[in-house]
Amino acid sequence: RGCKVKNQYKPTIKGNKSNRTIMPNPLFDATSSEKPKLLTISFASDPSASLGAQLTNLDHDDPSEMFTPCYAAISRLLDGETIARKCGVQAGDCIVAVNGQGYRRFKPDYSEDDLEDLTAAIEGISVSSNDNDEAKKNKAAVLTGKKAGGHYAAVLDKIKEVKKA
Numbered sequence: 001r002g003c004k005v006k007n008q009y010k011p012t013i014k015g016n017k018s019n020r021t022i023m024p025n026p027l028f029d030a031t032s033s034e035k036p037k038l039l040t041i042s043f044a045s046d047p048s049a050s051l052g053a054q055l056t057n058l059d060h061d062d063p064s065e066m067f068t069p070c071y072a073a074i075s076r077l078l079d080g081e082t083i084a085r086k087c088g089v090q091a092g093d094c095i096v097a098v099n100g101q102g103y104r105r106f107k108p109d110y111s112e113d114d115l116e117d118l119t120a121a122i123e124g125i126s127v128s129s130n131d132n133d134e135a136k137k138n139k140a141a142v143l144t145g146k147k148a149g150g151h152y153a154a155v156l157d158k159i160k161e162v163k164k165a
Contacts, residue, residue: 036108037116039089040087056072068094070104070105074095098162103158104140107142112139
């Protein structure tokens with residue numbers, strides 16, 4: 001004896017054989033019309049500057065963190081003219097890579113080439129975007145295998161390492 005469960009959210013196929021449309025699973029599709037954007041922050045103009053943002057730890061093994069791509073996010077911007085304000089950082093932005101190394105919870109579901117790069121529109125910021133395939137792979141790297149809090153600590157350690165250099 002057993003229990004057979006019918007998957008009511010199985011993708012459905014509409015149309016004839018020559019013109020089929022697969023309807024996606026509604027449980028795991030993004031409902032936001034907003035597409036991810038790329039914003040690169042550079043300390044090249046002022047290496048001793050502070051980012052000017054307070055981070056939120058999203059690495060507590062809490063179910064609510066399951067669908068966020070990052071372990072660290074911007075919770076608020078500090079007062080004053082900071083690198084974060086100059087670069088257009090906003091509360092809620094996710095930190096998914098530091099110095100070209102990815103710190104993601106899961107792989108991106110989009111191509112980096114499809115992202116709108118906001119960096120180019122910021123006056124006084126010049127960041128090369130001529131990444132080869134290996135560099136793009138490193139930026140999209142997934143960080144796993146640490147205990148709760150360990151992933152967030154790794155992001156902070158990398159930020160501190162970059163600031164010391």
